[in-house]
Amino acid sequence: MTETELRVSKIENGTVIDHITGGQALNVLAILGIDGSSGEEVSVGMNVPSDRLGRKDIVKVEGRELSQNEVDVLSLIAPAATINIVRDFDVIEKHRVSRPEAVTGVLSCPNANCITTENEPVESRFEVLEEGVRCAYCDTIIRDSLAAHISVA
Amino acid sequence: MRHDHLISAKQLSRDDIEAVLDRAAEIADDPGAVADAREDTLLGLCFFEPSTRTKMSFDTAMKRLGGDTVDMGSVESSSVKKGESLADTVRVIEGYTDAVVLRHPSEGAAKLASEFVDVPVINAGDGAGQHPTQTLLDLHTIRENAGFEDLTIGIMGDLKYGRTVHSLAHALTNFDVSQHFISPESLRLPRSVRFDLHESGAQVREHTEIEEVLETLDVLYVTRIQRERFPDENEYRQVAGQYRIDAEMLEAAKDDLTVMHPLPRVDEIAPDVDDTDHATYFEQAHNGVPVRMALLDEIL
Ligand SMILES: [Zn+2]
Numbered sequence: 069m070t071e072t073e074l075r076v077s078k079i080e081n082g083t084v085i086d087h088i089t090g091g092q093a094l095n096v097l098a099i100l101g102i103d104g105s106s107g108e109e110v111s112v113g114m115n116v117p118s119d120r121l122g123r124k125d126i127v128k129v130e131g132r133e134l135s136q137n138e139v140d141v142l143s144l145i146a147p148a149a150t151i152n153i154v155r156d157f158d159v160i161e162k163h164r165v166s167r168p169e170a171v172t173g174v175l176s177c178p179n180a181n182c183i184t185t186e187n188e189p190v191e192s193r194f195e196v197l198e199e200g201v202r203c204a205y206c207d208t209i210i211r212d213s214l215a216a217h218i219s220v221a
Numbered sequence: 222m223r224h225d226h227l228i229s230a231k232q233l234s235r236d237d238i239e240a241v242l243d244r245a246a247e248i249a250d251d252p253g254a255v256a257d258a259r260e261d262t263l264l265g266l267c268f269f270e271p272s273t274r275t276k277m278s279f280d281t282a283m284k285r286l287g288g289d290t291v292d293m294g295s296v297e298s299s300s301v302k303k304g305e306s307l308a309d310t311v312r313v314i315e316g317y318t319d320a321v322v323l324r325h326p327s328e329g330a331a332k333l334a335s336e337f338v339d340v341p342v343i344n345a346g347d348g349a350g351q352h353p354t355q356t357l358l359d360l361h362t363i364r365e366n367a368g369f370e371d372l373t374i375g376i377m378g379d380l381k382y383g384r385t386v387h388s389l390a391h392a393l394t395n396f397d398v399s400q401h402f403i404s405p406e407s408l409r410l411p412r413s414v415r416f417d418l419h420e421s422g423a424q425v426r427e428h429t430e431i432e433e434v435l436e437t438l439d440v441l442y443v444t445r446i447q448r449e450r451f452p453d454e455n456e457y458r459q460v461a462g463q464y465r466i467d468a469e470m471l472e473a474a475k476d477d478l479t480v481m482h483p484l485p486r487v488d489e490i491a492p493d494v495d496d497t498d499h500a501t502y503f504e505q506a507h508n509g510v511p512v513r514m515a516l517l518d519e520i521l
Pocket of ligand 1 (some may be wrong): 132179203206207
């Protein structure tokens with residue numbers, strides 16, 4: 069247990085997302101749809117020193133495990149993140165995020181003339197490129213500030 | 222062609238393209254031979270924005286193959302006006318017809334439609350996206366006039382919103398062609414198209430002035446710069462005037478330069494070009510029928 073980790077309280081059951089790119093913690097919460105209103109216990113560490121990243125963010129969510137879809141989108145804004153599943157205060161599973169081939173339903177297309185922004189019965193779908201993502205319908209590429217296009221339910 | 226739907230020129234391999242163009246050439250030589258090739262086929266024409274020529278060209282092609290068409294009519298008089306989704310509209314029309322030709326003002330519309338129906342969807346233009354059948358007739362015109370070997374093509378005008386340009390640029394990456402894009406800075410190719418061209422390893426250069434490349438070109442493909450893209454009239458005039466060609470300018474070009482335009486033109490090609498050997502845009506428009514006949518015969 070390093071001093072850095074101690075700054076954020078331990079959780080009993082839930083998920084610790086570590087090695088988040090510095091400054092992205094609030095976007096990670098947005099992806100998870102967490103704004104505190106439904107009472108989850110959440111701890112956030114921002115810009116804490118990290119050997120690997122220089123500065124990193126860390127998010128701990130009590131009583132919540134992540135879906136694959138959430139992990140997929142997470143990987144786009146925090147490619148170095150590690151996901152630790154905690155049960156009874158022990159890390160029982162630890163894995164790094166990997167970039168998916170596509171993400172569905174989480175990002176909204178920035179092209180106002182894209183058919184997915186209209187009242188059609190489809191979810192948005194983006195192919196994941198080496199840098200950025202690309203709308204599977206209109207081909208628009210988003211390279212920067214992906215987090216700005218997260219559509220939180 | 223292996224594809225059920227024709228959504229984007231990106232789907233088309235060199236073999237696909239050559240198969241359609243070869244068939245189109247055969248049909249142009251002897252249209253009577255296919256007069257009843259598609260006797261029982263009914264094609265649905267769904268045009269969510271007006272395009273008299275593209276619609277007429279599909280209508281003509283289907284009828285010349287012995288088939289028939291049904292027309293959704295104008296959007297103003299349809300249930301779309303009442304707020305029906307595109308997904309619902311095409312699912313209804315699917316039950317009436319053997320294939321759907323779709324023109325829609327939004328990018329990605331044809332792709333979406335294809336996910337909801339089992340009959341083939343042919344994209345006849347989706348917003349600023351793609352217009353693959355226009356590309357096939359453009360390619361046919363290029364092959365007949367200049368060939369695809371060691372070809373240098375200039376594509377000029379509104380490259381940002383010009384769907385015919387996006388489709389054509391993709392399709393040309395199948396051939397030994399160097400592509401020069403000439404436009405005002407504000408109307409250059411969108412990032413997604415530049416990305417694909419780069420990925421395909423195409424030889425691509427971008428320019429702001431036609432004079433930089435005119436004398437090297439075998440084909441010059443001109444498109445219209447639309448007034449509505451500019452906040453004020455003066456700015457439009459200034460820009461549009463720089464991307465206009467006339468007979469005098471073309472004296473600097475190769476004698477066998479082929480000048481093309483998807484039409485309609487406004488004033489980007491002066492009428493005096495019509496009388497030169499360069500003018501190929503009316504022939505290009507006429508090629509729409511045999512090429513669409515060939516395509517429909519392959520896809521249906
Ligand atoms: Zn889109």
